[in-house]
Amino acid sequence: MTAPSWPKLDAIAFGGDYTPEQWSRETWREDVALMREAGVNLVSIGIFAWALIETSEGVFDFTWLDEVVELLHENGISVDMGTPTASPPAWFFANHPDARVLTREGVTMGFGARGMASHSSPAYRAAAVRIATELARRYGNHPAVVLWHVHNEYGVPVGEDYSPNAVRAWRLWLQERYGSLDALNAAWGTAFWGQHYGDWEHVGAPAAAPSVVNPAQRLDFARFTDHQLRQCYIAERDAIRAHSDRPITTNFMANQHNGCDLWAWAREVDIVSDDHYLWAADEEGEIGLAIAADLTRSVGGGAPWILMEHSTSAVNWQPRNVAKRPGEMARNSLSHLGRGADGILFFQWRASRSGAEKFHSAMLPHAGTTSRVWREVVDLGDKLATLNEVRGSRVQADVAILWDFESFWAQDLEWRPSEDVDHGERIRAFYERLWRDGITADFALPGHDLSGYKLVLAPAQYMLRTADADNLNRYVAQGGTLVVSFFSAVVDENDAVHAGGFAAPLEPALGLRVEEHLPLREGATCTVDFAGRPVTADVWQEDLVLSGADVRGVYVDGPAAGEPAITRNRHGAGTGWYISTRPDAEGLAAVMAEVYADAGITPAGLPAGVEVVRRTSADADFLVAINHSAVTVSLSVSGVDLLTQTATDGMLELAGGDVAVIRSPHTADRSAQS
Amino acid sequence: MTAPSWPKLDAIAFGGDYTPEQWSRETWREDVALMREAGVNLVSIGIFAWALIETSEGVFDFTWLDEVVELLHENGISVDMGTPTASPPAWFFANHPDARVLTREGVTMGFGARGMASHSSPAYRAAAVRIATELARRYGNHPAVVLWHVHNEYGVPVGEDYSPNAVRAWRLWLQERYGSLDALNAAWGTAFWGQHYGDWEHVGAPAAAPSVVNPAQRLDFARFTDHQLRQCYIAERDAIRAHSDRPITTNFMANQHNGCDLWAWAREVDIVSDDHYLWAADEEGEIGLAIAADLTRSVGGGAPWILMEHSTSAVNWQPRNVAKRPGEMARNSLSHLGRGADGILFFQWRASRSGAEKFHSAMLPHAGTTSRVWREVVDLGDKLATLNEVRGSRVQADVAILWDFESFWAQDLEWRPSEDVDHGERIRAFYERLWRDGITADFALPGHDLSGYKLVLAPAQYMLRTADADNLNRYVAQGGTLVVSFFSAVVDENDAVHAGGFAAPLEPALGLRVEEHLPLREGATCTVDFAGRPVTADVWQEDLVLSGADVRGVYVDGPAAGEPAITRNRHGAGTGWYISTRPDAEGLAAVMAEVYADAGITPAGLPAGVEVVRRTSADADFLVAINHSAVTVSLSVSGVDLLTQTATDGMLELAGGDVAVIRSPHTADRSAQS
Amino acid sequence: MTAPSWPKLDAIAFGGDYTPEQWSRETWREDVALMREAGVNLVSIGIFAWALIETSEGVFDFTWLDEVVELLHENGISVDMGTPTASPPAWFFANHPDARVLTREGVTMGFGARGMASHSSPAYRAAAVRIATELARRYGNHPAVVLWHVHNEYGVPVGEDYSPNAVRAWRLWLQERYGSLDALNAAWGTAFWGQHYGDWEHVGAPAAAPSVVNPAQRLDFARFTDHQLRQCYIAERDAIRAHSDRPITTNFMANQHNGCDLWAWAREVDIVSDDHYLWAADEEGEIGLAIAADLTRSVGGGAPWILMEHSTSAVNWQPRNVAKRPGEMARNSLSHLGRGADGILFFQWRASRSGAEKFHSAMLPHAGTTSRVWREVVDLGDKLATLNEVRGSRVQADVAILWDFESFWAQDLEWRPSEDVDHGERIRAFYERLWRDGITADFALPGHDLSGYKLVLAPAQYMLRTADADNLNRYVAQGGTLVVSFFSAVVDENDAVHAGGFAAPLEPALGLRVEEHLPLREGATCTVDFAGRPVTADVWQEDLVLSGADVRGVYVDGPAAGEPAITRNRHGAGTGWYISTRPDAEGLAAVMAEVYADAGITPAGLPAGVEVVRRTSADADFLVAINHSAVTVSLSVSGVDLLTQTATDGMLELAGGDVAVIRSPHTADRSAQS
Secondary structure, eight states: OOOOSSOSOSSOEEEEEEOGGGSOHHHHHHHHHHHHHHTOOEEEEOTTOHHHHEEETTEEOOHHHHHHHHHHHHTTOEEEEEOOTTSOOHHHHHHOGGGBOBOTTSOBOOSSSSOOBOTTOHHHHHHHHHHHHHHHHHHTTOTTEEEEEOSSSTTSSOOOOOSHHHHHHHHHHHHHHHSSHHHHHHHHTTTGGGOOOSSGGGOOOOOOOSSOOOHHHHHHHHHHHHHHHHHHHHHHHHHHHTTOOSOEEOEEOTTTOOSSOHHHHHTTOSSOEEEOOOOTTOTTHHHHHHHHHHHHHHHTTTOOEEEEEOOSSOOSSSSBOOOOOTTHHHHHHHHHHHTTEEEEEESOSBOOSSSTTTTSOOSBOTTGGGSHHHHHHHHHHHHHHTTGGGTTOBOOOSEEEEOOHHHHHHHTSSOOSBTTOOHHHHHHHHHHHHHHTTOOEEEEOTTSOOTTOSEEEESOOSBOOHHHHHHHHHHHHTTOEEEEESSOSOBOTTSOBOTTSBTGGGHHHHSEEEEEEEEOOTTOEEEEEETTEEEEEESEEEEEEESSOEEEEEESSSTTTTSEEEEEEEETTEEEEEEOSEEOHHHHHHHHHHHHHHHTOOOOOOOTTEEEEEEEOSSEEEEEEEEOSSSOEEEOOEEEETTTTEEEESOEEEOTTOEEEEEEEOOSOOSSOO | OOOOSSOSOSSOEEEEEEOGGGSOHHHHHHHHHHHHHHTOOEEEEOTTOHHHHEEETTEEOOHHHHHHHHHHHHTTOEEEEEOOTTSOOHHHHHHOGGGBOBOTTSOBOOSSSSOOBOTTOHHHHHHHHHHHHHHHHHHTTOTTEEEEEOSSSTTSSOOOOOSHHHHHHHHHHHHHHHSSHHHHHHHHTTTGGGOOOSSGGGOOOOOOOSSOOOHHHHHHHHHHHHHHHHHHHHHHHHHHHTTOOSOEEOEEOTTTOOSSOHHHHHTTOSSOEEEOOOOTTOTTHHHHHHHHHHHHHHHTTTOOEEEEEOOSSOOSSSSBOOOOOTTHHHHHHHHHHHTTEEEEEESOSBOOSSSTTTTSOOSBOTTGGGSHHHHHHHHHHHHHHTTGGGTTOBOOOSEEEEOOHHHHHHHTSSOOSBTTOOHHHHHHHHHHHHHHTTOOEEEEOTTSOOTTOSEEEESOOSBOOHHHHHHHHHHHHTTOEEEEESSOSOBOTTSOBOTTSBTGGGHHHHSEEEEEEEEOOTTOEEEEEETTEEEEEESEEEEEEESSOEEEEEESSSTTTTSEEEEEEEETTEEEEEEOSEEOHHHHHHHHHHHHHHHTOOOOOOOTTEEEEEEEOSSEEEEEEEEOSSSOEEEOOEEEETTTTEEEESOEEEOTTOEEEEEEEOOSOOSSOO | OOOOSSOSOSSOEEEEEEOGGGSOHHHHHHHHHHHHHHTOOEEEEOTTOHHHHEEETTEEOOHHHHHHHHHHHHTTOEEEEEOOTTSOOHHHHHHOGGGBOBOTTSOBOOSSSSOOBOTTOHHHHHHHHHHHHHHHHHHTTOTTEEEEEOSSSTTSSOOOOOSHHHHHHHHHHHHHHHSSHHHHHHHHTTTGGGOOOSSGGGOOOOOOOSSOOOHHHHHHHHHHHHHHHHHHHHHHHHHHHTTOOSOEEOEEOTTTOOSSOHHHHHTTOSSOEEEOOOOTTOTTHHHHHHHHHHHHHHHTTTOOEEEEEOOSSOOSSSSBOOOOOTTHHHHHHHHHHHTTEEEEEESOSBOOSSSTTTTSOOSBOTTGGGSHHHHHHHHHHHHHHTTGGGTTOBOOOSEEEEOOHHHHHHHTSSOOSBTTOOHHHHHHHHHHHHHHTTOOEEEEOTTSOOTTOSEEEESOOOBOOHHHHHHHHHHHHTTOEEEEESSOSOBOTTSOBOTTSBTGGGHHHHSEEEEEEEEOOTTOEEEEEETTEEEEEESEEEEEEESSOEEEEEESSSTTTTSEEEEEEEETTEEEEEEOSEEOHHHHHHHHHHHHHHHTOOOOOOOTTEEEEEEEOSSEEEEEEEEOSSSOEEEOOEEEETTTTEEEESOEEEOTTOEEEEEEEOOSOOSSOO
């Protein structure tokens, strides 16, 4: 069976997680009536219902679920059927105590939360496949069921597992990866600290030890963990596929949990879906949202995707759970849509009275239908209903930012030159510059075909395979513009320093090597003279050895005072920039202005706080404009605002906090502003 | 046998913990001579002496203890006989390794400190009852023994226990509480995250898990832990009672350890006793002291109580152990006395040379009898000897502050809207206002008969049973004034959000519901326009939906800008105030000034730093006046200062740091100042 | 066999750790060529090579090591042969799982780092002795091998171990120490908290417990841990000695790891050697370096020692690993040499490509021979080659600072009066004063013969045995000047408060006792009137009771306002100063100026940032002058600069960052400046 690439729905998907098992049948009837009022057309069910479906091992009771599916079906609401394998029942752990997770420090994880099972436990795999099979047999061809939702947020809250089951699986994974112990010893550099292995049975998981554990071993364990999680997904997926032709997904957590290599995961799903929550402490959470949405779209190769979860207002698991303000939920939703989402769903339909997440907002909050949140949910349903024609259109970008999960895993290990270096922060800083400049970006792996992009940014590429470095060098030689930030191209795939020294693999593109890292003391800043303009920077300097690059910025002070800080190198038909320190936002803007010129990119010149992103179909452009500011702004746009069905001729007035989706004739020009 | 409600003593109890087992017999003789010099009339002995009394399992040696008791008796010093069950001997753990405590993270607690036993261990219970019985048999009718001191500070340092013994007891406790698994599943909301239980044997303790564990389960585990501790106490108490008619107590830690529900504990003791230590970082530690003393009195229903432990100077277990300054020990002691204590005891008589507490001050410090501390101890003994007639008098209060241990347990769980919300801080803030205004308060449970109070404050009542809410509504309807602070009445006894939303159960009294919580970002402040006056606040705002309340304060800025912040509602004959944010001290003073007016309460108008509290007997009032400031103040008081036996007619001059106890004719007026 | 006290080398030792096992044979040949270029004459090998030498239990393969030794020998490079026992192979832990370390919290330490073995494991001891024996048999008389390097940095990363093997050894150690349980119970003060032991089998290690564990037990466990480590060393040493007459050492970590009592260790080695790394956050790391070097020299009784490891530039294990700047490595090296080192070695020769320390700098960095670091290494080799005649000369000091590891262990335990009191900080503060004044110091134990010193400082001597106090009193009586800082002489060797109270044992020398400790609140400061000059202080005050001392400083404010703060006492022919608070640097300078006058010591009057230290041989003085500042300074010196072979007559111009080693005729005057 092959699955279609989109659930059978005749509109943009709208709805959320639905947990009827927490409520009475009376409430169910109220629920579906209110869903219809709000325009809900898709709900995800069963995600945490294992204990209520398989009431003891091998004993299934589908009565209540049948009833729920029929009720939804009768009301025209489609079902995203979950497999409940993120939360095995109490009986499962009683029957299979060895399926419990062991932490790195040797603590066996108890019951009472969720996600407690070892993904390497054969008993868990068998049980997960069994219930997925039973669900697929029963609902795989039900007309209400249009999508499968396997498990929930793989890797959260449990990723790494050090249980005996995990250690056994780890050895098999290593045997497959390396073939021989000699290869493993070489890759891990076990000659260091006398860790040479002479017997496969001696190879253990990198559990807590008196000092720092072999980083190559830990990097492989991160790969193994990702692999085990994915194998669990694949096992369930294949079990479902045997009985159902509906598309299958599992909800990612792009830009929130980096333990899964989403590039690899995206290859295994029929539709990419994502959960996204604002980080409340960030007063510009919309930028983090945009990163997540662009990453989700990118791992899916640009195809439309589903926002499987976000929140109508506050979440419950952050230190201070700031509520969304009026209009914010709609702005968030439209930003996801503008960046490629054809489905806008929430966690969750109705707020739970009990349990760990009772303070998480919902479409229907504790305060009920008289509440602001409910009114805005209904309004959002109305808005989305006007956007049917946007479905299937695509976002196009001139810029790619490298995002390599394996490099993150490597860089996050211990004993790096400075704990102030943070790859996530660097990606955000460069992305934020693009966002403010109205420039849409894709994310990419360093080994991808990058020839379609005018500009490639590598804000944090600590680990860079030689072949991938060659790809980047080639990209520049063929005319591309590449920007590389400090502490990049340091190690190979085994966390071993590249022969020739730091950044050596990128010497062709950058025209330099890095002789020595020069971390700054805590809180210290320095100044770079960037083409006559003082730029403030911090955290890091480097001793650069130039082999062709031009000096664009010079350290005025700090350990490398008088030495090159920012360089530009002509290589073939292209240009390679290197920024060996952490400039502040203003300084980065100055550098990027020159980079844009090299790449032939023009910033959109948007008013502050305004986000514009465009989707393009065969027939039209859809420009999604979001005003995050409090003041009315004017945008030079022509077309029809689909939300209001009013025509705009040349100038759109967008009130503070408002959104517009302007359909315009198809343009060849892909710059953000018409 | 029934016990009297006070130890047979002919004066205010004065003394402390005495550990002769740490010293030679020569030192014992010096001790009793010095005790007589200081006026000591009661010492607590045997509290940590198990290993020296029961030298191996079932083998008792009372020789030395007999000798100590006789020596004290000969010198006219009464004995508070401790059961040493807070610190089982090394042989006990060797014989019963399963009696060791297991932490939530799975660490088995080792020997070498104190309090290492599982309170659910049958072996521990049996051993504790055995030694309590043997002690009661031997000393239960000894003329020197006037009081029993069971165990020590239940719940500290060990409360929660996750050992197999605890898990077995937990299941039995749950079976008794819920009767059926259906009831348990409903109460715990196990439909959330798929935690439904189908077998009692699958129900475990809420040990460490990969994510947040079911909060209702954890709340019940806190109740169970409190119950297990109390059952241990009751078992020992009953064993003693079988052989002795002396009153029995165990020392509480009011306002320092919240793991024991002191309302329930107080019902099980003949006399309430309390340990209190200043928090050194608090430059106004006397306010925390007053809270502890008022809480101790309140849980005991207003009866006189014993200050079982406090310190003559510094303690040893805080980050910085600030020593008391001259006169401070006497001020502290008299504040306890003024708030109802008829006994003033210390930890401990003579400073230990060895062990974990050698830097804890004592009545007889390392520096010996030439020291300031010793001189002040002797002086305090002299002072207390003048106050015999105060004994048995009672404190009366017009204000009650709600203090519900179960609500604290619930609120302290994870994943609340903001980690900046702290129930203890709110209680302190409201109490501190009363303290500065010279207004004495009781503490109460929300279900108590509150009709005797003019004013009831609910600074933090996150968990509020519906029946208790009804009680508060009734209190207001019948003329009371109620003040409720934000994040109150949120959940029921199972940590489930009240139907109808936040604060719904108090809608009659308050005339509003809370639609949404609006936590502020870290460090953010906002302004409330309170009747024309700007009040600074922080941490929290709320979206209120008024159903009758008048708006007294409006948010000027922040997420609820323009919306109500502080409200006042007429309900029946009374008034319900609601404060939906955290005003600063000045702002709270402004609000409370209006509240006082509603309640018919007049602040005492005391000079800054002066504490006044009154005890009333059948014949007289005893006004305890304490000048915590450094300057002499004048107080409008008439009567005789018992400490100096001088008459005061209309105006008392109280020197900086000084204390007075003024006996005056009985007055009907209970306001603080004559 | 008796060993010589210095390796057979005809120059100052220069080189570093060498790990050929991480590289190809081609690289080996490059290595030795470059070593010759740099003037390397000694390398340490085999330190982490156990797994590659003993490939499975009892199976040895020396092929590669033979080859390395021959290659080095052929190139005239001597060998410091390591025993690889700091990192047992994977097969060892597979064969002997009980040899793994158990932490205080019960976590079994895993493989994959280094130092994972229990030093109390019989299997580990046997295996360590076996491989040491085999190495000694094979290389003990090899002409290239001039030194043995047992293990690596004992105590790091593993010191304390709570495994069953450790507990068994601990009981035996206690039985030997105490002879009887009665003696143990008395020493540990087990009457406190009911910890009396009636059976040796009940005595456990001081593992995690619900409250603070008996401090005397923990202090003894620190002694036991030190003893077990040392016994491991001795076992290996004796095994080597049976087959080799070369000197044997093990590398200490003076002033970086305090878990080993280096006074005791130094008695067991033929040559003292030390590893030292700058603390990057300290902008004057050269002062910490000087402390380490002086301590290393002092534990070795003043004999020349070897700097076994330091770094050419950054390390990798600190939060921010600041690189050394040009010239800094040479300044560091010469400071060690000036303070007694006759060998300057590095970790490590060639930077590792893989493993946990790949970002640690090396003599040959990742950037290779074109790098600044390599050029400076070659230059340092050249410099050292000019200093042959300095070898064997000795440093002499007029000042001793007490440094008692056992006192540190005691003071570091829990529940002390203030967590702001830090013995290391106090030692640094006093030492720093001496350093800036150009006054060289030794370190000493309080029981040492101190009669040769004009001045003895006790910046932190919390634990002071009565006999040692007598020694200090005698030192003063016989004319010495003693300075004691607060919180000293508090407890005896069992962490029991001295009879008579705090500081009582030093009453003769100081003319006072300490009645009470008065810790200040966090961040609080106070003022001392020191002979009319206001001195700012913080952290601590004390109530002093004078019995002869003169008051030199009085508290202006704080808890002891108006009371003595700093005192001076004439005792016999000498003077005892007591400083009962923590003055700031300026205040300490004022006090020390008076102390110097008492002691007859004259500060050197050096320019800021200039370090001068002198070594003296039978024939000449060698004055090592180091300019840590950026500006040229003038020093009044005559002699020949050995580094440049130029004569200086009266005035040396030393450029910013530069060093000089001036040979001058032998002078009787030992003051720092000629």
